[in-house]
Amino acid sequence: MNTSYALQLSNINKQYPGVKALTDVHLRVSQGEIHAIVGENGAGKSTLLKVISGVISPDSGEILLDGKAVTLKSPKDAKRAGIAMIHQELQLIPELNVVQNLFLGAPLVRRGRLLDRAAMFERAQAVLAPLDPAIPLAAKIRQLSVAQKQMVEIARALLANARVIAMDEPTSSLTPAEFEKLAGIIRQLSQQGVAIIYVSHKLDEIFEVSSRATVLRDGKFIDELALSDVTQQQLVHKMVGRELRSWPKREYDRADTVLSAQSLSWGERVRDVSLTLHKGEILGIAGLVGAGRTELVRLLAGIERADKGEIHKNGKRLRLRSARDAIKAGIALVPEERKVDGIIPMQSIFSNICLPVFDRWTRAGLVRRGALQLRATALAQQVNLRPPKLSRAIRLLSGGNQQKAIICRWLNSGADVLIFDEPTRGVDVGAKQEIYQLIEQIVNDGRSVIIVSSELDEVMRLSDRLLVMQSGRISGELKSDEFSEAAIMTLAIPHEVTSQPS
Amino acid sequence: MSSRVFSDTGSPVSVRDLGTLIGVVLIFAAFAFVAPSFLNAQNLINILQQSAINACVAVGMTIVIISGGIDLSVGPVAALSAVVAATLMVKGLPPSVGFVAGVLVGTACGSINGIIVAYCGLQPFIVTLGTLSIYRAVALIFTDGNPVLGIPDSFRNALSATFFGLPMSVVIVTIVAILAWVMLRKMPLGEYIFAVGGNEEAARVAGVPVERTKIFAYSISGALASLGALIVVGRLGAAEPVLGNLWELDAIAAAAIGGASLLGGKGGVIGTLLGAIILGGMRNGLTLMNVQAFYQLLATGVVILLAMMVDRLTRGRR
Numbered sequence: 112m113n114t115s116y117a118l119q120l121s122n123i124n125k126q127y128p129g130v131k132a133l134t135d136v137h138l139r140v141s142q143g144e145i146h147a148i149v150g151e152n153g154a155g156k157s158t159l160l161k162v163i164s165g166v167i168s169p170d171s172g173e174i175l176l177d178g179k180a181v182t183l184k185s186p187k188d189a190k191r192a193g194i195a196m197i198h199q200e201l202q203l204i205p206e207l208n209v210v211q212n213l214f215l216g217a218p219l220v221r222r223g224r225l226l227d228r229a230a231m232f233e234r235a236q237a238v239l240a241p242l243d244p245a246i247p248l249a250a251k252i253r254q255l256s257v258a259q260k261q262m263v264e265i266a267r268a269l270l271a272n273a274r275v276i277a278m279d280e281p282t283s284s285l286t287p288a289e290f291e292k293l294a295g296i297i298r299q300l301s302q303q304g305v306a307i308i309y310v311s312h313k314l315d316e317i318f319e320v321s322s323r324a325t326v327l328r329d330g331k332f333i334d335e336l337a338l339s340d341v342t343q344q345q346l347v348h349k350m351v352g353r354e355l356r357s358w359p360k361r362e363y364d365r366a367d368t369v370l371s372a373q374s375l376s377w378g379e380r381v382r383d384v385s386l387t388l389h390k391g392e393i394l395g396i397a398g399l400v401g402a403g404r405t406e407l408v409r410l411l412a413g414i415e416r417a418d419k420g421e422i423h424k425n426g427k428r429l430r431l432r433s434a435r436d437a438i439k440a441g442i443a444l445v446p447e448e449r450k451v452d453g454i455i456p457m458q459s460i461f462s463n464i465c466l467p468v469f470d471r472w473t474r475a476g477l478v479r480r481g482a483l484q485l486r487a488t489a490l491a492q493q494v495n496l497r498p499p500k501l502s503r504a505i506r507l508l509s510g511g512n513q514q515k516a517i518i519c520r521w522l523n524s525g526a527d528v529l530i531f532d533e534p535t536r537g538v539d540v541g542a543k544q545e546i547y548q549l550i551e552q553i554v555n556d557g558r559s560v561i562i563v564s565s566e567l568d569e570v571m572r573l574s575d576r577l578l579v580m581q582s583g584r585i586s587g588e589l590k591s592d593e594f595s596e597a598a599i600m601t602l603a604i605p606h607e608v609t610s611q612p613s
Numbered sequence: 614m615s616s617r618v619f620s621d622t623g624s625p626v627s628v629r630d631l632g633t634l635i636g637v638v639l640i641f642a643a644f645a646f647v648a649p650s651f652l653n654a655q656n657l658i659n660i661l662q663q664s665a666i667n668a669c670v671a672v673g674m675t676i677v678i679i680s681g682g683i684d685l686s687v688g689p690v691a692a693l694s695a696v697v698a699a700t701l702m703v704k705g706l707p708p709s710v711g712f713v714a715g716v717l718v719g720t721a722c723g724s725i726n727g728i729i730v731a732y733c734g735l736q737p738f739i740v741t742l743g744t745l746s747i748y749r750a751v752a753l754i755f756t757d758g759n760p761v762l763g764i765p766d767s768f769r770n771a772l773s774a775t776f777f778g779l780p781m782s783v784v785i786v787t788i789v790a791i792l793a794w795v796m797l798r799k800m801p802l803g804e805y806i807f808a809v810g811g812n813e814e815a816a817r818v819a820g821v822p823v824e825r826t827k828i829f830a831y832s833i834s835g836a837l838a839s840l841g842a843l844i845v846v847g848r849l850g851a852a853e854p855v856l857g858n859l860w861e862l863d864a865i866a867a868a869a870i871g872g873a874s875l876l877g878g879k880g881g882v883i884g885t886l887l888g889a890i891i892l893g894g895m896r897n898g899l900t901l902m903n904v905q906a907f908y909q910l911l912a913t914g915v916v917i918l919l920a921m922m923v924d925r926l927t928r929g930r931r
Contacts, residue, residue: 433817434819434820438820439820451815452815454812455807455811455815455878457878458807458808458878466816467820469805470801473800473801476800477795477800478800480799520819524820
């Protein structure tokens with residue numbers, strides 16, 4: 112078994128425009144092994160999973176299945192080779208029933224043509240019963256709980272004779288009890304010889320479930336280790352890998368509160384959050400994906416509406432019913448999903464920059480295009496937008512320059528509170544530095560900034576003060592002299608499951 | 614990433630519009646070759662007149678399509694506003710009052726469409742499919758299914774006047790088109806319409822009043838459908854509750870030939886006018902050639918598909 116691994120990847124490289132996503136990454140998973148992939152957000156875990164599941168092809172490198180080289184050009188290839196992927200967002204069709212989903216794309220037939228419902232039912236029963244006998248086969252997927260859906264996904268992988276099953280954050284929406292059950296199933300699968308690749312943020316879980324782990328950082332292979340040999344802290348150190356750094360402190364008046372929120376709540380997503388933002392301050396919000404950071408800033412930006420709580424700006428209570436209201440009050444959001452919430456792809460850069468202010472720049476009902484164009488051009492120059500041709504469609508710009516255009520939008524609108532949600536996601540290294548400088552420039556001009564980022568390095572570098580969120584709540588506040596990866600992670604990681612390092 | 618040949622929102626005529634114009638020239642040249650009388654000044658004016666009503670409706674449709682929607686109810690909206698306007702005039706109210714009332718009815722019908730689309734979260738196709746039936750039913754119930762006859766001559770004369778040799782309908786549509794072009798290209802609302810159709814979520818985050826924008830788009834579509842209907846009433850001297858049958862299809866066809874994308878965020882007034890002229894010119898030319906109506910329908914369908922394929926091919930080019 113040692114001579115040939117169930118799955119072996121060597122020297123995998125993947126270059127995206129401007130970003131090296133994976134550099135010489137290795138991964139070795141034996142038959143029946145439960146192998147974790149760990150790393151910070153952006154370390155390359157998802158890219159590696161995409162390579163394994165055939166969603167993207169690496170630029171170079173070798174993939175061996177049971178010692179035999181394979182090329183995975185599409186998810187279909189991967190599936191045929193016996194690799195199944197269980198995604199964060201489950202890939203089931205909600206309106207079809209369990210059996211239909213299990214045999215999606217590969218139904219059993221009799222006499223060549225007709226669906227063999229009886230046989231499908233029987234096989235579904237046989238596969239699903241050991242996983243969760245309580246799942247009704249005739250139920251539609253949307254009637255099932257998340258945990259049950261996951262079992263259906265696993266059953267589908269087993270039906271396809273998967274020998275490698277990769278799970279991406281499988282427990283992100285499971286209760287502790289459901290996790291225990293999943294852990295049991297995973298162990299059972301590994302005893303049957305299935306190799307499991309387990310990606311999770313929750314280190315407790317990783318130590319409970321898996322035996323070995325591959326550590327990635329900045330797209331590079333850092334180490335492969337047996338989890339019995341290390342402590343959680345040692346693993347975190349491998350993941351983070353940097354020594355502490357300090358950044359020059361900025362001066363600002365902490366007496367001058369610009370924005371404050373009291374007991375903001377929005378369902379389960381944001382629970383009883385209070386915060387204050389001072390003039391000229393960069394307030395960082397850290398936390399794991401799904402901790403409620405994006406939801407919190409969307410409340411502040413008026414995009415979503417809070418069930419409870421108050422928002423005050425310069426001492427006045429705001430009643431935000433839309434993003435438009437927030438923008439009028441001087442609060443603007445540079446959103447996380449640039450393509451979904453940020454840009455109007457087919458419209459010009461000019462239109463994208465000026466969208467919030469067109470109604471303020473009119474004469475006799477007509478847009479004062481000339482005057483606006485001068486302003487937009489000056490701003491584009493200030494943020495070093497390339498190429499600076501504002502009549503081009505914004506979708507032709509690189510991610511970093513799209514982000515700069517959105518920043519121009521809010522500088523132009525006169526917002527004095529700018530909220531950045533993952534300001535450098537999908538942005539190349541050069542533009543990243545430029546965006547950092549822009550953010551610092553913005554606060555030096557007397558505006559205030561809130562930054563949400565999953566890159567610890569980024570929030571620590573930029574923020575004057577840090578709030579850490581966990582499960583919708585603020586779990587702690589850190590002053591700049593208290594910043595460290597360990598301090599943030601301690602506040603960010605939920606300790607729902609008692610750790611049992613083996 | 615497919616690079617589209619046009620992207621400049623600044624220039625008045627896009628490359629796509631030039632493409633449609635070439636289509637017009639080719640089709641007209643072909644007809645002129647087969648039927649020389651096609652290019653007579655009088656016949657060209659006829660074509661404009663025959664295209665005018667569809668062009669009027671299609672301009673409104675284009676605005677809705679750019680905003681990411683569709684308005685299937687234009688025909689029944691036209692019928693309802695026509696019978697209301699006609700009834701008022703027959704009852705003795707001045708034609709100007711009837712005219713304004715007709716346009717108001719159309720605007721109201723359109724704004725109902727817009728409100729349902731904006732606030733109920735239903736798909737525009739379904740909403741306007743529903744109101745298509747409802748508005749038609751109201752028009753039929755209101756008139757008991759009978760045409761409204763006895764339109765005053767003053768109304769008919771006003772709408773059949775000519776202006777420097779151009780029929781009034783062509784003049785009206787020209788003015789409508791200029792206003793619509795200014796609205797789309799020069800006013801904040803135009804930017805909002807493109808933004809909402811291009812990416813509704815991003816428009817919302819950028820502070821665009823999304824609901825208001827949608828309601829406005831459908832209201833304009835309703836208003837222009839009723840304007841088209843009033844031109845028809847002026848021409849026929851009667852208002853029929855069955856007026857406007859299948860207008861929505863002609864209007865969508867003109868907008869699509871003119872470069873509007875049914876996915877939203879793309880389209881323009883000039884393209885749509887050219888699209889309407891292509892459709893009108895086809896019908897006129899085929900009639901001149903004594904081609905049967907059945908074959909005219911066939912030819913129209915072929916032209917729509919060809920136009921879309923050429924559009925697709927040229928857009929795929931780098």
